[in-house]
Amino acid sequence: MNEMPAKLRARAERKSAKREDKKRQIAESAIEALKELGYANTSLRDIAEKCDLSLGMVHYYFEDRSDLIIYCVTVYKEEFVRGFSKALERAKGPDQVVDAFSEALVASIFDDEMAHRLWYDIRTQAMFDETFRPVVAEIEARLIGIVRSAFERAGRPVPGDVETCYAMIDGAFRYCLQGQIGPAPLTRAQAKASFRSLLVALI
Numbered sequence: 179m180n181e182m183p184a185k186l187r188a189r190a191e192r193k194s195a196k197r198e199d200k201k202r203q204i205a206e207s208a209i210e211a212l213k214e215l216g217y218a219n220t221s222l223r224d225i226a227e228k229c230d231l232s233l234g235m236v237h238y239y240f241e242d243r244s245d246l247i248i249y250c251v252t253v254y255k256e257e258f259v260r261g262f263s264k265a266l267e268r269a270k271g272p273d274q275v276v277d278a279f280s281e282a283l284v285a286s287i288f289d290d291e292m293a294h295r296l297w298y299d300i301r302t303q304a305m306f307d308e309t310f311r312p313v314v315a316e317i318e319a320r321l322i323g324i325v326r327s328a329f330e331r332a333g334r335p336v337p338g339d340v341e342t343c344y345a346m347i348d349g350a351f352r353y354c355l356q357g358q359i360g361p362a363p364l365t366r367a368q369a370k371a372s373f374r375s376l377l378v379a380l381i
Contacts, residue, residue, distance in 0.1 A: 191195050201239050204229050205250045212250060213292035221245070230258050248313045251300050254293055255317045258286065262265055262324045272381055275332040280369050280373035283347075292353050322347070332381050343380050352378045 211228040222243050224231045235321050240246040262282050269278040279366075287294065297317075304310035325344045331338045337343060354369050364372070 197239070201249065202253060204231070204236065204239055205246070205253045208246055209250050209254055209293065209296070210246070212296050216295065217247065217303060219301055219351045244273075244307075244317065247300065248310065251297060251317070252313055255297065255320070257267065257322050258290075259324060260377060261286070263327065266324070266327055269331050270333075272332040272334065273330050276374055276377045277379055279377055280370050283351060283373050284370045287358065288366055291355065298352060298355075328377075329381060334381055335338075346380065347373075347376065 207229040208225040211225050215224065218241075222236055222240075223233055225243075225246065226236045229236065235245070240249065241243055257340045262279075265278045265282040266275065300310055301314050304314040322344045324346060326336050326340050329340070329343075350373065354372065355366060357363055
C-alpha cells in the first residue's frame, strides 16, 4: 500500500529537480544577456534568443521578465555569498580576515564586474518597483551576514550597527566598481589597498 506513493513521490522529486536544473540553465544564459544589455534594455525575447529557446519555452519556466530576473539575481548572489563565506572560513584573526575579505572584494570586482553592475541595476529598480524589494532585502540580509561573519572570524564583537558597516563596505565596493568604467580605473593592488584601509578601520 505504501510502495506506490513512494514511487510517485520519487518521480515527482525527479521531475522537480529536472525542472529546477532547466530553470538554472536558462538563468545562467539570461545572466549573460543581462550583463551585456542591463535590466532596462533586455526583453524576454532577447533572453530567449540568448538561450536558443522559443519565447513560449521561457514563459513555461518563468511567469514574466520580473520572475526570471529575480531568479537570476538570486542564483548569482548565492554564488557570490558562497565564495565570500569560503574565503572567510580559512581566515582567523583580524589580519587574516582583513586580507581575505579585501582580496575577495577585489577579485569579485575585477573578475565579475558586469554581474555586479546588474545587481546594482536591480537594487536601484527596487526603489521604484516593489516586485524586486523582497529579493533585494533577502540578498542584502545575507550580505550583512558576511560582514557579521567577518567580525566573528576576526575575534571581534559584532557591532550593534553592523548594517552601517555593511553599508560602508558596499559603498566603497560600488564606488570602486563604478571607477573601473571611468577614465582612471584602479589597479588590483590599489583597490586592495583601499579596501584594506577601510576594513582595518572597521575590524
